[in-house]
Amino acid sequence: MAKEYKLKDLSALSLKPGEMQEVEVEGVESGKVLLINAGGSIQAVGSKCTHYGAPLVKGILTASGRITCPWHGACFKAKSGDIEDAPALDSLSVFPVAERDGAVYISGEEEAIKSGRRKPNFQCRAAAASKPQEQKVLVVGGGSGALGVVDGLKENGYEGPITVISSEGYLPIDRPKLSKALSTDPDKIAWRDGAWYKSGAVDIVDDEVTGVDFAKNAVHTKKGETISYSKLVLSTGGTPRRLPLQGFKTLGNVFTLRTIDDTKKIVGAVGDKGKKIVIIGSSFIGMEVGKALSSGNSISIVGMEKVPLERVLGEEVGAGLQKGLEALGVKFYLSASVEKAEASAADASKVGAVVLKDGTRLEADLVILGVGVAPATAYLRDNSAVSLERDGSLKVNEKFVVEGLKNVYAIGDIATFPYHGPGGDGRPTRIEHWSVAQNAGRAVARDITHPKEAPWSFIPVFWSALSGQLRYCGNASAGWDDIVIQGNPAEGKFVAYYCRGETVLAMSAMGRDPVLAQCSTLMYENKMPSKSQIVGGLDVLTVNVN
Ligand SMILES: Cc1cc2nc3c(=O)[nH]c(=O)nc-3n(C[C@H](O)[C@H](O)[C@H](O)COP(=O)(O)OP(=O)(O)OC[C@H]3O[C@@H](n4cnc5c(N)ncnc54)[C@H](O)[C@@H]3O)c2cc1C
Numbered sequence: 001m002a003k004e005y006k007l008k009d010l011s012a013l014s015l016k017p018g019e020m021q022e023v024e025v026e027g028v029e030s031g032k033v034l035l036i037n038a039g040g041s042i043q044a045v046g047s048k049c050t051h052y053g054a055p056l057v058k059g060i061l062t063a064s065g066r067i068t069c070p071w072h073g074a075c076f077k078a079k080s081g082d083i084e085d086a087p088a089l090d091s092l093s094v095f096p097v098a099e100r101d102g103a104v105y106i107s108g109e110e111e112a113i114k115s116g117r118r119k120p121n122f123q124c125r126a127a128a129a130s131k132p133q134e135q136k137v138l139v140v141g142g143g144s145g146a147l148g149v150v151d152g153l154k155e156n157g158y159e160g161p162i163t164v165i166s167s168e169g170y171l172p173i174d175r176p177k178l179s180k181a182l183s184t185d186p187d188k189i190a191w192r193d194g195a196w197y198k199s200g201a202v203d204i205v206d207d208e209v210t211g212v213d214f215a216k217n218a219v220h221t222k223k224g225e226t227i228s229y230s231k232l233v234l235s236t237g238g239t240p241r242r243l244p245l246q247g248f249k250t251l252g253n254v255f256t257l258r259t260i261d262d263t264k265k266i267v268g269a270v271g272d273k274g275k276k277i278v279i280i281g282s283s284f285i286g287m288e289v290g291k292a293l294s295s296g297n298s299i300s301i302v303g304m305e306k307v308p309l310e311r312v313l314g315e316e317v318g319a320g321l322q323k324g325l326e327a328l329g330v331k332f333y334l335s336a337s338v339e340k341a342e343a344s345a346a347d348a349s350k351v352g353a354v355v356l357k358d359g360t361r362l363e364a365d366l367v368i369l370g371v372g373v374a375p376a377t378a379y380l381r382d383n384s385a386v387s388l389e390r391d392g393s394l395k396v397n398e399k400f401v402v403e404g405l406k407n408v409y410a411i412g413d414i415a416t417f418p419y420h421g422p423g424g425d426g427r428p429t430r431i432e433h434w435s436v437a438q439n440a441g442r443a444v445a446r447d448i449t450h451p452k453e454a455p456w457s458f459i460p461v462f463w464s465a466l467s468g469q470l471r472y473c474g475n476a477s478a479g480w481d482d483i484v485i486q487g488n489p490a491e492g493k494f495v496a497y498y499c500r501g502e503t504v505l506a507m508s509a510m511g512r513d514p515v516l517a518q519c520s521t522l523m524y525e526n527k528m529p530s531k532s533q534i535v536g537g538l539d540v541l542t543v544n545v546n
């Protein structure tokens with residue numbers, strides 16, 4: 001039951017447009033709301049981001065009423081609390097604000113004030129069931145892209161049937177946690193539980209798609225089913241690469257990391273700690289899993305680049321991140337090539353060492369490969385109706401519709417899409433990040449429910465848990481010609497701007513919140529300062545986002 005609750009603070013009365021403040025609610029234990037003046041009217045919404053709970057008051061608010069979370073860039077509409085941008089899924093609760101006798105009140109339910117969040121409504125199920133079913137959305141894959149499609153359809157009032165076919169064996173999980181916390185229980189990191197999908201009539205099918213008949217609008221599965229669609233969304237993600245070198249395909253205790261099945265095997269092999277672990281690949285997965293396992297084990301990371309993540313973040317930032325992990329005891333073998341894996345003396349079926357081309361021999365109880373992924377599109381390889389890009393991905397247009405096909409979308413790690421962020425110019429780009437897949441899913445949902453609307457272009461954001469929290473927005477695939485760094489990457493406190501000419505293509509940061517939220521907002525509003533302004537000492541946090 002909705003009730004009135006008094007706020008402990010009168011600040012609502014003095015908030016100026018574009019300002020926000022967190023205020024405690026009387027009579028609700030640890031109840032807090034975020035008061036916002038969006039366009040002249042005062043609103044109260046949930047105070048915590050529905051992704052990982054960041055205090056939204058520390059984020060960025062535009063005069064148009066868009067709040068960006070300080071941690072990983074999720075956006076909400078201040079007026080409605082609606083989610084606008086991944087990685088959060090739930091929207092914020094909204095509470096009407098009233099002023100009376102010199103006091104400020106909100107009205108709402110105690111539970112909603114406590115949680116501050118609401119899941120998408122499943123409206124009018126009964127009515128929908130009796131309607132002629134014109135649409136049938138079929139999603140292939142149970143990852144981030146699929147979550148974006150399903151939640152997006154529900155938010156937009158889609159009432160037709162939705163089927164999700166996933167070969168992963170459990171409900172969609174928070175995949176980024178796998179390399180950060182080595183989670184092994186899918187129920188603990190599932191974003192939505194089975195009851196939620198059921199109540200929304202979302203049918204989750206445990207099966208694998210083996211082929212698509214685009215002419216007949218149907219997919220074929222491993223279990224022998226044929227499932228039809230009116231709209232098909234392909235979001236099958238990536239298959240981790242293995243090394244085509246001696247020993248790596250035959251020896252046990254050599255692992256990749258993409259699913260719960262993988263973390264279970266890794267955690268099992270690590271056992272009581274004290275293990276020698278060789279990680280091949282100094283990109284995000286390798287660095288994160290190295291950090292996650294660093295306490296109690298001896299970790300060696302082997303990389304081809306001069307410093308980890310050099311290609312993505314540049315040499316100085318990469319060197320700083322290396323220092324951060326070295327401080328945790330991680331050893332690096334860089335500018336290195338792997339020759340082979342050798343069997344263990346104790347058990348010839350398992351790995352015992354990794355040998356580098358320069359002769360270095362690294363003893364290993366287990367090996368983890370973080371050497372990239374290939375788009376998981378094997379089920380389309382021999383399909384004459386579609387041609388895969390050279391990397392195995394599908395080329396899509398601004399609305400994520402697959403080139404040459406109707407009613408078929410591709411999103412996430414398998415999609416090469418026209419990039420329209422800073423310096424993008426529509427360049428075909430494939431970005432393997434959690435929020436990008438989910439936002440593309442939302443864009444597809446929007447196109448299904450509102451086909452006449454212009455395509456939505458979002459600013460890519462990602463994060464990584466290294467010696468500190470790394471945050472990044474934009475994309476530098478146009479190629480940077482300079483990197484402007486403020487602060488010191490080796491101390492885990494910096495902002496780096498990747499520039500091409502005067503354009504800031506992208507930025508990375510650590511220990512400098514909310515600079516990511518500020519920059520992603522400025523990029524979204526097309527107001528990112530130029531390189532010269534930044535070199536001239538401009539603090540981006542002082543730039544007006546409106
Ligand atoms: C360990 C790890 C950590 C990560 N950490 C981060 C991070 O911190 N930040 C970040 O931005 N990104 C991170 N990423 C990347 C991010 O998870 C991916 O970019 C994102 O999951 C892509 O979403 P997707 O929907 O394209 O694919 P996925 O999430 O991989 O989902 C693909 C789904 O399709 C299913 N599938 C595949 N083939 C078939 C088939 N033929 N039939 C039926 N189902 C099929 C799979 O089982 C899976 O359920 C991480 C990735 C990994 C592996």
Ligand SMILES: *[C@@H]1O[C@H](CO)[C@@H](O)[C@H](O)[C@H]1NC(C)=O
Nearest residue numbers: 312428429430431475476477
């Ligand atoms: C930018 O896009 C390219 C593809 O064009 C991709 O390879 C790269 O990983 C992206 N960079 C980041 C940091 O997301």
Ligand code: FES
Nearest residue numbers: 049051052069072
């Ligand atoms: S906590 Fe807000 S986006 Fe992650």
